[in-house]
Every structure is written in C-alpha cells, then in structure tokens.
Amino acid sequence: MAETAASGPGMPQLDITTFPNQIFWLVVTMVVLYFIMSRVALPRIAAVIADRRSTITSDIAAAEEFKLKAQEAEDTYNQALADARAEAHRIIEAAKADMQAEIDVQIAKADAEIAAQTAESERRIREIRDNAMSMVSEVSNDVTKDILAAFDMKADGRSVTAAVSARLKGGA
Amino acid sequence: MKLPRKMRVRKKGTRPVADENGGLVIKPMDQFEVKALFGGDVSWYTPTNVTLWMALTVLAATALMVIGARKRAVVPSRGQSMAEMTYSFIYKMVEDVAGHDAVRFFPHIFTLFMFVLFANLLGLIPFAFTTTSHIAVTAVLALTVFFTVTALGFILHGTKFLKLFWVDSAPLALRPVLALIEMISYFVRPVSHSIRLAGAMMAGHAVAKVFAGFAAALGAAFFLPILAVTALYALELLVAVIQAYVFTILTCVYLKDALHPSH
Numbered sequence: 199m200a201e202t203a204a205s206g207p208g209m210p211q212l213d214i215t216t217f218p219n220q221i222f223w224l225v226v227t228m229v230v231l232y233f234i235m236s237r238v239a240l241p242r243i244a245a246v247i248a249d250r251r252s253t254i255t256s257d258i259a260a261a262e263e264f265k266l267k268a269q270e271a272e273d274t275y276n277q278a279l280a281d282a283r284a285e286a287h288r289i290i291e292a293a294k295a296d297m298q299a300e301i302d303v304q305i306a307k308a309d310a311e312i313a314a315q316t317a318e319s320e321r322r323i324r325e326i327r328d329n330a331m332s333m334v335s336e337v338s339n340d341v342t343k344d345i346l347a348a349f350d351m352k353a354d355g356r357s358v359t360a361a362v363s364a365r366l367k368g369g370a
Numbered sequence: 371m372k373l374p375r376k377m378r379v380r381k382k383g384t385r386p387v388a389d390e391n392g393g394l395v396i397k398p399m400d401q402f403e404v405k406a407l408f409g410g411d412v413s414w415y416t417p418t419n420v421t422l423w424m425a426l427t428v429l430a431a432t433a434l435m436v437i438g439a440r441k442r443a444v445v446p447s448r449g450q451s452m453a454e455m456t457y458s459f460i461y462k463m464v465e466d467v468a469g470h471d472a473v474r475f476f477p478h479i480f481t482l483f484m485f486v487l488f489a490n491l492l493g494l495i496p497f498a499f500t501t502t503s504h505i506a507v508t509a510v511l512a513l514t515v516f517f518t519v520t521a522l523g524f525i526l527h528g529t530k531f532l533k534l535f536w537v538d539s540a541p542l543a544l545r546p547v548l549a550l551i552e553m554i555s556y557f558v559r560p561v562s563h564s565i566r567l568a569g570a571m572m573a574g575h576a577v578a579k580v581f582a583g584f585a586a587a588l589g590a591a592f593f594l595p596i597l598a599v600t601a602l603y604a605l606e607l608l609v610a611v612i613q614a615y616v617f618t619i620l621t622c623v624y625l626k627d628a629l630h631p632s633h
Contacts, residue, residue: 209399211505211572216404218414220506227424228511231431231485236477239435243457246442246450253444 338362396583398576402503419499426492431484467622469629483618490571490610503571505564512564515621523628534631563620570613574606
C-alpha cells in the first residue's frame with residue numbers, strides 16, 4: 199500500500215491500479231441492486247400504491263352509494279310521512295262526517311219524540327177540558343134541579359138540561 | 371509505518387499542513403485510498419473497502435425499499451411512507467422529464483438513484499469510504515448512461531436520431547456551426563455527468579478532513595474548526611442528496627433526448 203501511494207499520484211482517485219477492482223465491484227453491486235429493486239422492492243411498492251388507489255376509489259364509490267341510499271331513505275320517509283298525514287286527514291274527515299250523521303239522526307229522533315210528547319200533552323189537555331166542560335154542564339143541571347126542588351117547582355130533566363146548555367153556550 | 375508516512379511529502383493534491391510544533395500532518399486524501407480488506411495487493415477481484423461500502427449501500431437501499439415496505443399496509447408506517455415517497459418522487463421525475471414512454475426504464479433509473487444516494491449518504495459516516503468520490507465509479511455509471519442512451523436513440527429512431535444535432539429552427543447558414551456545438555456538448559455530457567458527482571463528493575470530504583485537522587492543530591481554539599466542520603457537515607448532507615438528484619435528473623434528460631430527439 200505504501201508503494202502504491204508513493205508511486206501513484208497524489209489523488210487516490212487517479213490511481214488507475216485500483217480501477218479494475220472498483221469497476222468490478224461496481225458492476226456486481228449495480229447488478230445485485232438492480233435485481234433487488236426491480237424484482238422485489240419496486241413491484242411491491244407499486245402494488246401497495248395501486249391497492250391504496252383502488253381502495254380509495256372504491257371507498258369513494260361506496261360513500262357515493264351510501265349517500266344515494268340515504269337520499270332514497272329520506273325520500274321514502276318523506277313519502278310515508280305525507281301518506282300518513284293524508285290518511286290521518288281522511289280519517290278525521292270520515293269521523294267528522296260520521297259524527298255529523300249521528301248528530302243529525304239523534305236530533306231528528308229527539309224532534310220526533312218532542313213532537314209526539316207535545317201531541318200527547320195536547321190530547322190530554324183537550325180531554326181534561328172536555329171532561330171539565332161535561333162536568334160543568336152536569337153540575338149545572340144538578341144544581342138547577344136542586345134549586346128548582348128547593349122552590350118546589352116541578353121540572354122535567356130534559357127541559358132543564360136544554361135550558362142549562364143554552365145558557366152555558368150563550369154565557370160562554 | 372507511521373513515521374515515514376508523516377515525513378512523506380506528496381507531489382500534489384495534498385499539501386501537508388504542519389502546526390508550529392511540527393510533526394502534525396493532515397492528509398485529507400487518505401480517506402479516499404482503496405485498501406484491501408484483508409491485506410495484500412489490490413487486484414480486480416480483491417474484497418476492498420470499495421466492496422464493503424458498496425455492499426452496505428445495497429443493504430441500506432434494501433432496508434429502505436424492501437424491509438421498510440414489508441407490511442404492504444394501506445395506511446403506511448413511517449418506513450413505508452419513506453419508501454413510497456422515494457418511489458413516487460423518482461417515478462414522477464422520470465415521467466415528467468423523460469416522458470411517459472420512459473417509464474419502462476424506471477427500474478434502471480431508480481437503481482441508479484438509490485445507489486448514488488446511499489453511497490453519498492453512507493460516505494458521510496465518520497471513517498466511511500465514499501465510493502462515489504471516485505471518478506472510476508462515477509465515470510462507469512455516466513458512460514453506461516451515455517452509451518445506453520445513444521444506442522437507444524439509434525435503435526428507436528435510426529439515423530433520424532442525428533436530427534438531435536441539426537437545429538431546424540435555426541437559419542440554414544448557422545446549422546452546421548450549431549451542429550458542431552451540439553455534437554461537442556453531447557460528447558462532453560458523460561465527462562460533466564461523472565466529474566460533477568465525484569468532484570462534489572471528494573471536495574466536501576477533503577475540506578471536512580482539513581478542518582478536522584485544524585482542530586487538532588489550533589489547541590485552545592479547537593472549537594472554531596469543529597463548528598466549521600459541523601456547519602460543513604450539514605451542507606454536505608444537502609450536497610449528498612442534491613448530487614444524487616442531479617445525477618438522476620440528468621440521466622432522465624439524456625433519456626428524453628434518445629426517446630424524443632426532435633427539439
């Protein structure tokens with residue numbers, strides 16, 4: 199080594215006796231490194247990067263799909279809500295109509311009952327009045343007969359009755 | 371062994387620096403010496419410190435790219451993130467600079483980048499040997515790129531590849547002159563490509579070593595050179611990464627010329 203340095207130039211870089219050694223090992227190194235890189239490292243990293251890219255793409259697509267589904271679900275929900283509102287409205291209307299009909303029927307029935315009762319009452323009032331009238335004429339006849347008897351006057355029943363009823367009609 | 375080395379005066383490149391007491395000699399270029407790991411002469415197949423540090427470069431690159439990404443997680447760990455970022459960075463560079471059809475050369479360019487990057491970075495470890503500081507290494511890389519790209523240009527485009535030197539947009543009279551200039555600049559490419567990298571690596575390491583030597587020579591003011599070395603080290607870290615980047619992007623630019631020779 200000392201001889202090499204002494205005989206060679208000052209820069210070890212220019213010592214051409216070491217060139218074959220350096221070039222030989224450089225070639226070996228580059229071949230080995232090339233095979234490691236091109237056969238193992240680069241395909242692996244390329245695959246990882248491609249995997250990630252496809253994962254991201256598919257994730258974005260899935261997210262898009264989920265978003266569409268959510269939109270759909272919301273639409274369905276809104277539709278259901280609108281349907282339910284319409285149904286409720288319909289039911290309320292039907293109930294209202296039913297109740298109105300029921301009320302009408304009840305009112306009609308009550309009216310009929312009231313009318314019947316009024317008629318009955320009128321009938322009974324008329325009866326009582328008729329009764330009273332006949333009682334009045336009967337009492338008047340009896341009283342007239344008793345008065346005539348008290349005055350010792352004879353009178354037949356038929357003429358008394360005729361006279362009383364004539365007076366009642368005239369007085370009334 | 372030690373005494374004669376201290377006494378020895380080199381012809382050029384390293385100017386021994388001695389302090390007032392005499393005897394202290396800084397040899398900033400010693401760190402670049404190629405030595406056999408187990409002693410003996412350096413022949414072409416001898417395992418040397420070149421072998422060791424190139425092997426460590428391969429191990430470091432493998433650790434980042436294979437072990438770092440071994441889990442293949444969709445949500446990456448820190449190691450996997452770094453591996454993926456390195457991958458994407460170079461992939462994008464190849465695609466942007468050399469065009470989409472250059473992607474088939476991506477593994478080659480990536481290998482080149484990983485080698486230069488880790489050789490540069492490992493060289494910053496104290497007592498390490500920087501393989502990329504040697505012109506023999508960078509010249510082989512640059513010449514491989516140069517010949518591959520030139521051959522590729524002729525294979526893909528035949529003689530139309532020569533249109534690279536014939537600037538159609540220039541006035542006719544100027545074209546031969548421009549062709550000559552273009553031709554010279556084309557053949558200078560591997561030279562600048564290789565010397566840029568080796569020079570940057572060598573210069574930084576040599577300067578760091580010189581400053582470190584001053585620290586021993588200055589006595590009480592030792593902290594000044596140490597501060598300088600610290601600052602220089604940060605700069606060197608930047609240079610190591612930037613030089614790897616520059617080496618790779620230039621390779622992409624040359625590849626672009628081969629794939630699309632028309633201006």
